[in-house]
Amino acid sequence: MSNNTDYLLLFRGNEWQKRLSPEELEKTLGRFMGWFEELKEEGKLKGANPLYGEGKLVSGANGRVVVDGPFAESKEAIGGYFLLSVADEAEAVAIAQRCPTLEHGCVVEVRPVAPECPLAHSLRTATPELAHA
């Protein structure tokens, strides 16, 4: 029985590779894959996916606004994610700090996963009369 918690690592920044030569880029991607394989072998990786740079943003009442996502060359744009199973936040942060693209300006957002929607949880706690059986 594991007490591990899930953490989502979001990799932000999709312009870092522009400053690298093909050789530097190949080296960094190789180190990234090595890091990824290591986490997988340690059983700490529950899921991971790279994202295409393109996409859409859906918003507005009944989703009437659909626009191309402003993902091109942004420090904020999300390029992929890892879903980790680790002991605590310190371990999740320590793993994030080993991300090989950090040194090229990439940023990693470390987010604890909620066992249920935090809003539903706080609502149920605050207003038990609304709780569903």
Added chain:
Amino acid sequence: MNTPASSQYLLLFRGPEWDKGLSPAEIQDVLDQAMTWFDGLNRRGIVRGTHALQRSGCIVSEQRAQMVTDGPFAESKEAIGGYLLLELDSLDEAIAAAKDYPGLNRGITIEVRPISTECPIATRLRQEQEAVAAA
């Protein structure tokens, strides 16, 4: 923009502050509608993963010796409150699923992103290297 075809799409829910100013009953109503929406997707057998995120967390960067900052993930309209991974045949189907999400009426934005089978940067690098080798 040409969005690449994929078989999986990631939906990122942005703007976790939608509940501000709503009564508990109104919030419960939105949550119930969202659950009905989710159950519908689940019954279609297309849900591959989903999580709500806590409003806490950290940003890790290399600037100034691997600074770690606590992220203010509740206050921003851009902040990500959760994700849903769907298996679908096209981006249009993913957008159609996103459009039915009841939280959109409360100011949430959904980012729909096709999943790549390999890192697109690695793909581009390989193609460039092949082009150089062929030249």
